[in-house]
Amino acid sequence: MQTLAKEYITSLLPERPNNSHKATFGHVLNIAGSMHYRGAAYLSSLSALRAGAGYVTLASSPGVCQSVSALTPNIVMRPLPTRPVIYAELSPQMTDSVSIELQSIDTESIDEKAVVQLHDLLEKASVITVGSGLSIGQSKDEFNASTAQLSAMAIAEGNHGFFFALLSELQNRPQSMVFDADALNFISHLLHHSQRKPQTSFRLPKNSIITPHPKELARLLNIDVEVIQADRTHYATLAAKQLHAIVVLKGHNSVISDGEYAFINPTGNNALAKAGSGDVLTGIIGGFCAQGLSPLNAACLGVYLHGLSGDLAAQALSEYSVLASDLLEYITQAIKQIEAITPVN
Ligand SMILES: NC(=O)C1=CN([C@@H]2O[C@H](COP(=O)(O)OP(=O)(O)OC[C@H]3O[C@@H](n4cnc5c(N)ncnc54)[C@H](OP(=O)(O)O)[C@@H]3O)[C@@H](O)[C@H]2O)[C@@H](O)CC1
Numbered sequence: 001m002q003t004l005a006k007e008y009i010t011s012l013l014p015e016r017p018n019n020s021h022k023a024t025f026g027h028v029l030n031i032a033g034s035m036h037y038r039g040a041a042y043l044s045s046l047s048a049l050r051a052g053a054g055y056v057t058l059a060s061s062p063g064v065c066q067s068v069s070a071l072t073p074n075i076v077m078r079p080l081p082t083r084p085v086i087y088a089e090l091s092p093q094m095t096d097s098v099s100i101e102l103q104s105i106d107t108e109s110i111d112e113k114a115v116v117q118l119h120d121l122l123e124k125a126s127v128i129t130v131g132s133g134l135s136i137g138q139s140k141d142e143f144n145a146s147t148a149q150l151s152a153m154a155i156a157e158g159n160h161g162f163f164f165a166l167l168s169e170l171q172n173r174p175q176s177m178v179f180d181a182d183a184l185n186f187i188s189h190l191l192h193h194s195q196r197k198p199q200t201s202f203r204l205p206k207n208s209i210i211t212p213h214p215k216e217l218a219r220l221l222n223i224d225v226e227v228i229q230a231d232r233t234h235y236a237t238l239a240a241k242q243l244h245a246i247v248v249l250k251g252h253n254s255v256i257s258d259g260e261y262a263f264i265n266p267t268g269n270n271a272l273a274k275a276g277s278g279d280v281l282t283g284i285i286g287g288f289c290a291q292g293l294s295p296l297n298a299a300c301l302g303v304y305l306h307g308l309s310g311d312l313a314a315q316a317l318s319e320y321s322v323l324a325s326d327l328l329e330y331i332t333q334a335i336k337q338i339e340a341i342t343p344v345n
């Protein structure tokens with residue numbers, strides 16, 4: 001177990017040759033966002049550009065694409081076809097009994113066939129980031145408990161169908177991929193609750209990074225969150241081995257593991273404990289993968305820089321007041337600070 005040193009982190013910063021163009025710095029395909037979580041699509045896309053990616057395409061529902069393009073002109077949009085929630089399949093008695101859950105269900109989900117329309121982007125993207133705000137369709141703790149109760153309702157699983165069609169399309173692709181948030185919840189459901197449980201050991205595509213917070217890792221490993229928090233390095237390493245991926249176990253002193261080595265991140269503070277800061281991390285890591293870093297190096301550099309952005313933001317704005325969107329501004333200063341350090345060779 002090693003703490004990430006700033007001199008080592010500096011040596012990971014990708015080069016920025018002057019004889020370059022946007023394709024030199026890679027293309028991030030970000031598959032993110034849903035009706036309730038438009039902000040996650042915005043934060044994860046813009047942070048990839050701030051980390052230096054040359055090009056970011058956001059693939060999401062038309063409503064999400066419209067909202068994000070109203071906020072920023074910097075992201076290219078790929079609106080995907082959706083299908084509506086089929087409330088009609090619920091009997092009136094069921095509608096009464098599940099009215100609270102219905103309020104938390106997204107009213108549209110991305111059509112499974114949208115994966116076909118993504119084919120050209122899946123071919124040309126340098127890295128694919130999936131899951132920030134993608135939406136499982138209802139709140140997570142109701143998801144497993146009430147799926148049986150809601151079995152008559154076609155759409156209780158949000159973007160579940162789309163995600164699994166996408167995962168199968170991604171399976172043999174060589175690019176780096178970052179799976180975050182609801183992508184991880186879908187995988188947990190597949191591993192532990194679904195009727196389509198994998199028969200053989202489940203493998204993510206070969207250059208995958210996953211970025212769970214402790215509860216998401218608890219869902220993935222099907223153990224209690226307290227058990228994970230009591231030995232974070234062990235469980236990050238175990239998950240990396242089991243899922244054949246680089247694991248970033250988030251939280252104070254995030255742990256990064258490739259299944260053999262584990263690194264502890266010294267940067268970051270409680271200002272980062274604010275909704276949306278994990279979406280920013282996903283984009284930063286994606287941005288470094290796009291610039292050619294290996295998944296492990298992109299994860300180490302991304303986590304360190306994200307924490308440092310939070311430290312600089314807290315110095316300027318106080319630990320109380322930092323917003324996830326403020327981090328986008330402080331990524332700039334964090335990069336400048338690590339650029340100024342002499343790297344180790
Ligand atoms: N602006 C936007 O569009 C935003 C969109 N977002 C998107 O929303 C989607 C769902 O995200 P979410 O926050 O609703 O669900 P999730 O993170 O699973 O938390 C559920 C419960 O888990 C727990 N828990 C959480 N963290 C923990 C920890 N570190 N350590 C231990 N436990 C922890 C905690 O439960 P408790 O401990 O209170 O029982 C919490 O109540 C996702 O796609 C995301 O990208 C968000 O990024 C926000 C901004």
Ligand SMILES: Nc1ncnc2c1ncn2[C@@H]1O[C@H](COP(=O)(O)OP(=O)(O)O)[C@@H](O)[C@H]1O
Pocket residue numbers: 181213249250251252253254267268269270271272273274275276277278279280281306
């Ligand atoms: N107290 C803390 N100290 C340092 N980093 C933190 C702290 N709380 C949260 N973070 C960081 O903030 C991010 C939160 O991500 P996540 O839990 O996925 O939130 P969200 O889903 O709202 O984006 C992670 O990178 C995590 O490491």
